[in-house]
Amino acid sequence: MSALFIDAKLGDEARRHRLYSGDIFIFSSTDATEALIQLARTMLEQAFAPHDPCSIHKHKSAEEVADILAKVKPAFIHHPECKRLIPLIMRERGIDLEKLYFDVPRMRSAYPSHFLSSGIAYAFHPHRDTWYSAPMCQINWWLPIYPVDPNNAMGFYPDYFDVPVKNNSEIYNYYEWNTKNRATAAQHVKSDTREQPKPQQQLQGQSLRYLPPPGGMIAFSGAQLHETVPNTTDMARYSIDFRTVHIDDVAARHGAANVDTRATGTTMRDYVCAADGQSPLPEELVRMYDDGTATDDKILRFGDRLATA
Numbered sequence: 001m002s003a004l005f006i007d008a009k010l011g012d013e014a015r016r017h018r019l020y021s022g023d024i025f026i027f028s029s030t031d032a033t034e035a036l037i038q039l040a041r042t043m044l045e046q047a048f049a050p051h052d053p054c055s056i057h058k059h060k061s062a063e064e065v066a067d068i069l070a071k072v073k074p075a076f077i078h079h080p081e082c083k084r085l086i087p088l089i090m091r092e093r094g095i096d097l098e099k100l101y102f103d104v105p106r107m108r109s110a111y112p113s114h115f116l117s118s119g120i121a122y123a124f125h126p127h128r129d130t131w132y133s134a135p136m137c138q139i140n141w142w143l144p145i146y147p148v149d150p151n152n153a154m155g156f157y158p159d160y161f162d163v164p165v166k167n168n169s170e171i172y173n174y175y176e177w178n179t180k181n182r183a184t185a186a187q188h189v190k191s192d193t194r195e196q197p198k199p200q201q202q203l204q205g206q207s208l209r210y211l212p213p214p215g216g217m218i219a220f221s222g223a224q225l226h227e228t229v230p231n232t233t234d235m236a237r238y239s240i241d242f243r244t245v246h247i248d249d250v251a252a253r254h255g256a257a258n259v260d261t262r263a264t265g266t267t268m269r270d271y272v273c274a275a276d277g278q279s280p281l282p283e284e285l286v287r288m289y290d291d292g293t294a295t296d297d298k299i300l301r302f303g304d305r306l307a308t309a
């Protein structure tokens with residue numbers, strides 16, 4: 001059974017323990033999350049002016065929107081304010097920044113399904129992030145930038161948290177993916193034909209939709225089965241997400257139980273310390289997660305992964 005906590009006053013350690021057991025946390029917006037979504041709104045609204053970013057698909061072609069997103073998304077990821085605000089958001093949650101490591105934030109978009117659902121605005125089928133080489137101790141944080149609807153939100157399958165799902169995650173190696181990513185990015189290819197880890201069975205029931213207000217935030221384990229709901233509304237959805245790991249859990253190998261993940265490689269080199277925004281995890285800790293598939297020329301560092309962001 002998975003519980004949903006709303007504005008819980010739990011300490012970070014107790015909260016992580018619960019996240020690793022499949023519980024999900026929702027938080028109201030704060031000064032720092034408001035500042036982050038305001039930054040995202042300003043960038044989107046300037047890029048799509050004079051139109052509303054949520055109805056831009058009524059004014060521009062899919063190609064034009066993709067071209068604009070290809071500039072806005074990396075600009076957001078690398079905006080110095082982002083790097084400043086995420087540690088503030090984590091501190092508001094009572095987290096010790098010296099021990100927290102985070103990956104670059106992504107800005108995501110989900111357009112009405114007839115419009116733009118491949119390439120840079122790819123709608124994610126049900127997956128666990130661990131099928132994409134995330135460690136079992138990864139925690140995901142997700143914030144909507146504008147109001148969300150059940151039919152353009154994220155969907156969760158918490159009943160599958162500790163139930164194996166038949167899947168093909170063994171096809172995924174993080175470094176191989178990065179190498180191909182670079183090639184794809186260089187060719188400016190927008191559609192994505194690469195085979196991805198997916199469930200290989202019918203899932204029972206519909207995904208659950210949690211709808212925090214803009215600036216509100218959902219926290220969940222990277223092992224949680226989740227998806228981008230195919231957008232059947234007439235409004236575009238924009239959101240921000242980022243991932244974190246806690247160094248004590250990395251060292252102690254604490255995290256969710258692995259019920260069905262067979263991806264190889266690790267994203268452990270992607271995270272930087274929230275206290276200084278630059279130090280990677282100590283190499284001896286990262287090595288604990290290496291499986292022999294890492295080679296120097298294939299390893300990316302913080303912020304390198306732009307093509308699919």
Ligand SMILES: [Fe+2]
Nearest residue numbers: 127128129226
């Ligand atoms: Fe995901």
